[in-house]
Amino acid sequence: MDEVTFKSGNETGESTVHPTVTMYWSLSVSVFSLGGLVSSFFVGWIADRLGRIKAMMVVNSLAVIGALLMGLAPLGQAHALVIAGRLITGLYCGLSSGLVPIYIGEISPTALRGALGTLHQLGIVTGILISQIVGLDFILGSKDLWPVLLGLSGVPAVIQTICLFFCPESPRYAYIKLGREEIAKRILKKLRGEYDPTKDIEEMKREKEEAASEKKVSILQLFKSPNYRQPLLVSLVLHMSQQFSGINGIFYYSTSIFTKSGISQPVYATIGVGAVNTIFTIVSVFLVERAGRRSLYLIGLAGMCICAVIMTIALALLHNHAWMSYLCMVAIFLFVIFFEVGPGPIPWFIVAELFSQGPRPAAMAVSGFCNWTCNFIIGMCFQYIAEACGPYVFIIFAILLFGFTVFTYFKVPETKGKSFEEISAEFRKKKLKGLKATEMEYLGSSSEA
Numbered sequence: 001m002d003e004v005t006f007k008s009g010n011e012t013g014e015s016t017v018h019p020t021v022t023m024y025w026s027l028s029v030s031v032f033s034l035g036g037l038v039s040s041f042f043v044g045w046i047a048d049r050l051g052r053i054k055a056m057m058v059v060n061s062l063a064v065i066g067a068l069l070m071g072l073a074p075l076g077q078a079h080a081l082v083i084a085g086r087l088i089t090g091l092y093c094g095l096s097s098g099l100v101p102i103y104i105g106e107i108s109p110t111a112l113r114g115a116l117g118t119l120h121q122l123g124i125v126t127g128i129l130i131s132q133i134v135g136l137d138f139i140l141g142s143k144d145l146w147p148v149l150l151g152l153s154g155v156p157a158v159i160q161t162i163c164l165f166f167c168p169e170s171p172r173y174a175y176i177k178l179g180r181e182e183i184a185k186r187i188l189k190k191l192r193g194e195y196d197p198t199k200d201i202e203e204m205k206r207e208k209e210e211a212a213s214e215k216k217v218s219i220l221q222l223f224k225s226p227n228y229r230q231p232l233l234v235s236l237v238l239h240m241s242q243q244f245s246g247i248n249g250i251f252y253y254s255t256s257i258f259t260k261s262g263i264s265q266p267v268y269a270t271i272g273v274g275a276v277n278t279i280f281t282i283v284s285v286f287l288v289e290r291a292g293r294r295s296l297y298l299i300g301l302a303g304m305c306i307c308a309v310i311m312t313i314a315l316a317l318l319h320n321h322a323w324m325s326y327l328c329m330v331a332i333f334l335f336v337i338f339f340e341v342g343p344g345p346i347p348w349f350i351v352a353e354l355f356s357q358g359p360r361p362a363a364m365a366v367s368g369f370c371n372w373t374c375n376f377i378i379g380m381c382f383q384y385i386a387e388a389c390g391p392y393v394f395i396i397f398a399i400l401l402f403g404f405t406v407f408t409y410f411k412v413p414e415t416k417g418k419s420f421e422e423i424s425a426e427f428r429k430k431k432l433k434g435l436k437a438t439e440m441e442y443l444g445s446s447s448e449a
């Protein structure tokens with residue numbers, strides 16, 4: 001008999017799963033983010049080498065290959081093919097989660113950069129919601145139809161490839177990277193309608209001069225150069241805060257959290273979470289250009305921190321008070337709402353705002369790598385931490401969220417309505433101020449001596 005079999009009926013009457021199955025399951029869950037973290041490193045390279053549009057088209061082929069491997073899995077060693085397919089799909093997601101925000105950031109007019117940037121997250125959450133629904137056991141999540149479910153994951157990439165034939169290349173790439181002013185002007189007119197592109201071209205010219213003075217920025221230089229220290233720190237911490245907020249703890253394990261908190265139809269509650277997640281990402285599209293990134297991020301993190309505390313209290317008191325399950329459920333929904341108001345969408349597009357054309361691709365690669373690494377860590381560890389901590393698991397996230405809120409308050413600048421150039425000038429000003437302060441301290445201490 002194959003090793004991969006389910007044993008059922010232990011002494012407690014619950015069914016138990018053979019450890020080999022658990023191992024294959026965990027592996028197929030985690031290779032996805034492993035693929036993401038490896039490939040995100042190459043985002044900058046491929047974006048500059050092929051241009052934004054061609055890069056997205058080429059990368060989409062990975063999604064199709066991954067989907068085919070999973071869809072055709074029953075024809076071969078099913079578990080091995082599913083794991084290989086998930087790995088390749090992860091490689092695809094790592095690249096595309098960097099390329100899409102770079103492209104959106106570069107084609108958007110300043111006043112709409114945040115709103116359009118949030119559409120990237122809207123794409124992610126809509127995908128999650130659709131897969132939650134079609135994954136229901138009476139739709140495609142059954143013993144016979146699961147290969148169709150997994151095979152369909154390539155469809156959005158095919159649709160995107162077709163749409164990309166109608167999309168213009170990034171004007172910033174055309175002007176700054178390729179030096180094609182006329183083409184850049186034509187693209188700008190195609191994107192914005194008949195208007196005078198002189199102001200935009202002027203801005204790109206200044207960015208190009210800045211980029212020319214700093215040579216090509218590699219990932220190593222990004223870490224070495226003091227000019228990028230502050231924006232890099234902000235980018236990495238924002239991506240870390242997105243994943244270490246515990247959002248995927250909720251997403252990966254929401255059904256079991258709902259079961260534990262006594263909800264009778266946990267799968268539908270999970271779909272409810274997906275729906276609320278999508279609705280509030282749409283709300284964020286409209287909010288982000290009004291309220292600004294910094295305030296939304298602060299409200300989002302602080303709100304999530306409070307929800308994590310409430311969830312902990314509700315889970316801890318559940319044994320004594322059955323109504324705590326409702327409180328827990330409300331806290332979970334609010335947690336997701338606060339996430340999508342700021343920490344969900346903002347990290348993806350703010351990195352493109354914090355860096356000018358030269359270092360932008362490298363910065364996107366490093367930030368994407370950070371996001372996927374943290375995602376992988378949560379995927380691997382959450383279950384074990386939850387088992388070890390019981391109802392107190394979310395207190396860890398509450399503490400982390402508090403720390404990230406304080407960091408955001410002191411370190412994250414507002415980028416709303418500012419040109420790329422103005423944003424980097426602000427960082428330079430801060431750096432100078434910091435230097436002056438250190439000089440003063442030094443002079444102060446030497447005169448005291």
Ligand SMILES: OC[C@H]1O[C@](O)(CO)[C@@H](O)[C@@H]1O
Nearest residue numbers: 124125242248251277344375
């Ligand atoms: O909406 C939740 C989803 O958003 C992400 O944080 C990406 O921005 C994913 O890691 C998560 O599954």
